[in-house]
Amino acid sequence: MNKPRLVLDTNIFLVSLAVHSKYHWIYKALVNKKFDLVVSNEILTEYQEQISNRYGLGYTDASLDYL
Numbered sequence: 001m002n003k004p005r006l007v008l009d010t011n012i013f014l015v016s017l018a019v020h021s022k023y024h025w026i027y028k029a030l031v032n033k034k035f036d037l038v039v040s041n042e043i044l045t046e047y048q049e050q051i052s053n054r055y056g057l058g059y060t061d062a063s064l065d066y067l
Contacts, residue, residue, distance in 0.1 A: 004035045010046050014054060 008026070016027040030037055
């Protein structure tokens with residue numbers, strides 16, 4: 001059976017990173033490979049810019065390494 005494919009809006013991706021967020025299950029499901037994240041270079045760049053603005057560059061690199 002194929003895993004579901006998902007495109008995440010940047011805002012949803014950002015709120016899912018926070019451990020205490022009710023949307024953190026999305027991030028955990030992504031890390032646990034429960035679905036395939038569909039992204040383009042533009043989406044990855046936007047993720048990186050927004051995470052960097054909110055959390056700092058070090059966190060950005062750690063968060064996006066697995067993508």
